[in-house]
Amino acid sequence: MKYGICYCYWNKDWEGTDYPKFIERARKCGFDGLEIFYGRLFTMPKTEMEEIKAACKANDVELYISGGFGRDMDISQPDEAQRKAAVQKCLTLVDAMGNVGAHNFSGINYGAWCNFDLPDNKELLFAQSAKSLREIGKVAADIDLSWNLEVVNRFESCMLNIAAEARKLVDMVDHPNINILLDIFHGMIEEDDLCEAIRIAGDKLGHYHMGSNNRRPPCPGFLPWQGVCDTLTEIGYNRCISFEPLVRTGGTVALGGGNVWRPMLPENVDDRMLDEGIMASLAFIKGMFQK
Secondary structure (H helix, E strand, O other): OEEEEEHHHOOOOOOOOOHHHHHHHHHHOOOOEEEEEOHHHHOOOHHHHHHHHHHHHHHOOEEEEEEEOOHHHOOOOOOHHHHHHHHHHHHHHHHHHHHOOOOEEEEEOOOOOOOOOOOOOHHHHHHHHHHHHHHHHHHHHHOOOEEEEEOOOOOOOOOOOOHHHHHHHHHHHOOOOEEEEEEHHHHHHHOOOHHHHHHHHHHHEEEEEEOOOOOOOOOOOOOOHHHHHHHHHHOOOOOEEEEOOOOOOOOHHHHHHHOOOOOOOOOOOOHHHHHHHHHHHHHHHHHHOOO
16 A cells, blocks of 8 residues: 655645655655646646656655646537547646656546536536547556546536446446546545445545545544545555645635635644644554554
């Protein structure tokens, strides 16, 4: 099992220009991967990509990519010309992810984030998305990239709200590089049983996001952490569990989709406290796998 941490835990914005620093910091805190937003990959200079790859190699850290597409990259849209244009942008993104050394991309990458134009015609959205994902899967295979479809709550997508819907779509695509991302926060809202959701995803589970019910780092509470970890072991999951705390106000995380409207961190929190907190959270989850 590998463990990842999102860049935005330490920063108020989804993206930055200082990834090597946080790759090193992730390793010092005990993590095997750093997860970053996909946006800047389209324009990132080659020199910066090389610096990121060098930092990953030096610290034995994997780079994970995530994010939700806008309408310009909506591969589920009915208009064929626009769908094909969106697919081409996705193929450009796959190439960029290969250049930066990433092999895992997760998010709302099967439609558009917060697009509810056709909620009553999901069959059409699924058919268009599956057609697109078959094309993307072929190119993703060239760089050994797992393209993971994120199951999110009803307020962020009308397409994949439960694991069964994601399983239906990946089975329609039927490509080994098109997989599923489950997120315990979204599952807590939509699933009847978080453990059964993991079983439904099964061998197509390509990534797993963890965070508490209020999007703080994992910690003791009412979520069934032991059951979730036991079920991940049951299905033989050995990829990455990535922590996605959304706790920062005043930046693009809060204002650009994370919806953080109140202080979620202790007053006067400093770098030492942040690192100690996330290391305690990591120890908490690792302990679940040792019981």
